[in-house]
Amino acid sequence: MNVFIVYAHPSDGSFTWNVKESFIKGLEAAGHSYVVSDLYKMGFRTDMSEAEYQREANYREHLPIEDDVAAEQEKINSGDAIVFIYPVFWTEAPAKLVGWFDRVWTCGFAHGSRSMKQLEKGLVICIAGHSLERLKEYGHYESMRTVMLGDRLFDRVKEKEFIVLDSTSQFNMEERMANWDRHLRTAFEAGRTL
Template identity: 60%
Template sequence: MRVFIVYAHPSADSFTREAKDSFIKGLESAGHSYVISDLYGMNFITDMSEAEYLREAYYRRDESVPADVVMEQEKINLCDAIVFIFPLFWSDAPAKMVGWFNRVWTYGFAYGEDRAMKHLEKGLVICCAGNTMEYFQKTGILSAIEKVMLEDRLYDRVKNRELLILDGTSRESPLRQQNRKKHLERAFSAGVSF
């Protein structure tokens, strides 16, 4: 399978970067190919311009889509699957990734009639988080992430959707070291199983 990875973390000195590297090793070991958008690395613009807003809000398909957005859309349509890898910031993806959705999911591409976006086979969300799964279940935050990422952002654009939370991975948590090997193996296996 050809996989498009959308990755967002501001620092290479992070567990999320390690998880991304393990996932890629898994993909490669199973013979899959990939393209990656490292949103911080490429300094992807995440603020929507007024022209973009007017295009989306008024469904103006005739208004042009910015070149950097078209490039992301082309990467999607050249792949069979999409993977989002990010740290949880205030119970959501970093603004860098939320802004990617704001700009790349355009009218006529990701929504509206006659969508140009390819119907992808698989979508995986790998989210590194400081809190524990137990906490996410108890507070309803797990269900909120599932709803927003899988049911709203991916929705019927992707056939099979999955969420993998690598929990207890904040720097100050003793769980980070305890679970490190297990979590990196889970990321690797997720890559293999594409």
């Protein structure tokens, strides 16, 4: 499969960065090819211009889109699967990734007349400081899953999966380190079995 990875973490060497590397090793082990958009490294602009807002808010599909947005859409349509890897920031993806959706999920591509191809698989791997138990207790898990799978991916992919690698906060280094290898194995397997 051709896999498009959208990766959003500001720091190399972070746990999320290690997850991305393990996931890629899994893809390689299975013989998949991949392309990565590293949104912070690319300096991807994630705030909409007024022209972009007017185009989207008024469903003006005939108006042009920016080159950086077209490049991302091309990567999506050249792939069979899309994978998002990011840390949870305030019960959401980092603003960098949220803004990527604002700009890349354009009218005429992701909705409206929709030139986006339906992908075989959509996978979300997010890394959380809190435990899965706590995220579920407060409804955070369900809201994050609904936003990513139920809205952003929706029927744009045939098969969807949401993986949370939890209890990785630097507030509790002992717990973070205890989960480190297990989570990296999960990421590797997710890539290998995609």
